[in-house]
Amino acid sequence: MEKLEIKNQALRLSIAIYRITNKFPDNEILTIKFRNLAIEILRDVSHFFYLKKIGQKDNPSPEKKKLTQSAIGKTKVIREYFKVAVAQNWLKEINFEVLDREYKDLEVQLEEIHSESPESRKKSIKPEKSLLKIPSPFISHPSFKTPSFLNSRQQKILAHVKSNGQTKMGNLAEILPNYNFRTLRRDCEKLVRLGLIERNGDNRWAIYKIKPH
Numbered sequence: 001m002e003k004l005e006i007k008n009q010a011l012r013l014s015i016a017i018y019r020i021t022n023k024f025p026d027n028e029i030l031t032i033k034f035r036n037l038a039i040e041i042l043r044d045v046s047h048f049f050y051l052k053k054i055g056q057k058d059n060p061s062p063e064k065k066k067l068t069q070s071a072i073g074k075t076k077v078i079r080e081y082f083k084v085a086v087a088q089n090w091l092k093e094i095n096f097e098v099l100d101r102e103y104k105d106l107e108v109q110l111e112e113i114h115s116e117s118p119e120s121r122k123k124s125i126k127p128e129k130s131l132l133k134i135p136s137p138f139i140s141h142p143s144f145k146t147p148s149f150l151n152s153r154q155q156k157i158l159a160h161v162k163s164n165g166q167t168k169m170g171n172l173a174e175i176l177p178n179y180n181f182r183t184l185r186r187d188c189e190k191l192v193r194l195g196l197i198e199r200n201g202d203n204r205w206a207i208y209k210i211k212p213h
Contacts (some may be wrong), residue, residue, distance in 0.1 A: 005186075006109050008151060010045045010071075013046075013102060014038040017078075020099070024090050030081060036080045044071035068114035075107040101194045108193070154187045155181065161197055166209040 017038040021031040023190050040178065050069045063143035064073060082100050091099075125138050153176060170183045191197045198211040 006106065006113075006153075007042075007045050007049050009102070009106055009109075010042045012151075013099070013106065014042045016099065016102075020091060020095060024085070028090075030084065031088075034078065034081055034085075034173045037074050037081070041071050041074045041078070041106075044068070044074070048113075057168070067112060068110050072107055072114065074104050077108075079103050098194075105190060105193050150191075151187075154182075154191060157184070157187055158191055158196055161191075161208055161210055166207050168205075168207050 014052060016035050022033050024031045044067045048064055048071075049066075051061070051064055067189065079100050082091060082096050082103075086093060086096045157167075157172060160172070161205050164171075169184060172188075173179075173181065187208075188197070188199070188206075192199050192208075195211060197208050200207045200209065
């Protein structure tokens with residue numbers, strides 16, 4: 001159930017790609033490449049969960065591993081395309097950082113489910129240190145807004161932290177009573193990976209704050 005969030009994330013990113021490429025020059029070939037990659041990533045992820053739904057739930061089958069490997073490779077390519085778009089001034093730097101981080105987050109999660117051994121999964125879910133050090137463009141930007149590509153739950157958590165300066169699991173459970181601690185903690189960790197907030201402490205005692213720029 002947790003990993004279904006990856007499918008929703010791939011869908012939201014596909015929509016975001018279509019929106020930003022609408023601003024590219026007419027007949028620009030990179031527009032098609034961006035859109036095709038985004039749709040292919042969504043297709044691979046959707047097919048993976050279809051196989052999981054019909055019964056291939058546990059150990060990764062060759063077909064499921066092929067799908068996750070394909071999606072991982074395409075996320076790497078689309079992140080390189082972002083650099084080209086920025087160099088051509090078709091994509092603003094702030095939008096590049098947001099999309100790049102979000103696709104990196106998707107890539108990390110795909111690598112987690114692609115791995116066979118529990119030990120390799122633990123290693124793969126650790127975000128790169130350099131990613132954590134990047135100051136969030138949302139925090140430093142004067143017109144800070146909750147990013148639209150986050151799901152409604154994550155948006156509410158980020159808005160709550162911004163309004164109150166900090167929060168912890170107990171506070172989040174009060175404003176989002178229909179979700180368990182595990183789900184809320186996973187949302188917070190995603191916001192940490194994206195550089196939008198920072199965590200002090202571990203597990204149920206963790207305190208989440210807006211990351212200073």
